Amino acid sequence: MPFYLGIDEYFLLLIIPAMIFSIAMQIMVKSAYKKQSRVRNARGITGAMAAQLVLAYYGVTGVRIEMTRGRLSDHYDPRTNTIRLSEGVYQTASVAAVGIAAHEAGHAAQHAQSYVPIKVRNAILPVCNIGSMLAVPLMLLGYWIGFFGLITLGLALYALIAVFQLVTLPVEFNASRRAMEVIDRQRLLEGSDRDGAKKVLNAAAMTYVAALIVSLANLLRFMLRFNRRR
Numbered sequence: 001m002p003f004y005l006g007i008d009e010y011f012l013l014l015i016i017p018a019m020i021f022s023i024a025m026q027i028m029v030k031s032a033y034k035k036q037s038r039v040r041n042a043r044g045i046t047g048a049m050a051a052q053l054v055l056a057y058y059g060v061t062g063v064r065i066e067m068t069r070g071r072l073s074d075h076y077d078p079r080t081n082t083i084r085l086s087e088g089v090y091q092t093a094s095v096a097a098v099g100i101a102a103h104e105a106g107h108a109a110q111h112a113q114s115y116v117p118i119k120v121r122n123a124i125l126p127v128c129n130i131g132s133m134l135a136v137p138l139m140l141l142g143y144w145i146g147f148f149g150l151i152t153l154g155l156a157l158y159a160l161i162a163v164f165q166l167v168t169l170p171v172e173f174n175a176s177r178r179a180m181e182v183i184d185r186q187r188l189l190e191g192s193d194r195d196g197a198k199k200v201l202n203a204a205a206m207t208y209v210a211a212l213i214v215s216l217a218n219l220l221r222f223m224l225r226f227n228r229r230r
């Protein structure tokens with residue numbers, strides 16, 4: 001998508017740094033996961049057990065916990081109220097597994113307790129899905145045929161994607177906060193184990209910050225470009 005407009009000064013000054021930051025954050029989360037998934041936690045708690053404990057702590061019932069393929073593919077699916085944990089998390093008693101599984105269970109707790117940012121996020125999700133497909137084509141079409149209204153509409157749709165990613169931040173940070181609360185209060189992890197899990201969650205949170213920065217960089221570039229050539 002960033003290549004649609006060719007390589008201009010905004011691509012070099014905005015998009016490239018944002019993308020480098022994003023890639024660096026991806027590398028960081030992968031390396032934190034790799035390191036902490038090798039550390040066995042002292043109490044021998046697997047990811048599946050940790051998810052159960054977090055759900056019990058928040059009094060959440062009726063959530064299924066399943067194993068799914070892939071690496072770092074762990075997620076909570078609100079449509080089916082299911083926590084899906086990757087093999088390395090589900091059945092492994094590592095520090096990383098407890099952190100990640102507890103975080104996903106934190107999302108299930110948000111859902112059960114109707115946490116407001118997750119509701120806002122889900123409400124704007126359908127428009128964002130359409131927006132992410134149409135925003136750039138609309139802007140380019142408006143630019144080519146000289147219809148400014150289309151450019152504005154495209155920019156508005158693209159801005160909505162950034163809003164979605166902004167609302168994602170409290171959702172992600174709150175899920176990790178809920179996870180750490182249970183980890184600390186129930187003493188699932190202690191000492192360096194606890195700090196290791198926190199590092200994995202912090203690194204994961206930074207990938208969401210990076211995604212927002214990439215979108216803002218794109219938005220700013222679109223605005224500057226279309227404004228200049230208007």
Ligand SMILES: [Zn+2]
Pocket residue numbers: 103104107172175
């Ligand atoms: Zn999350």
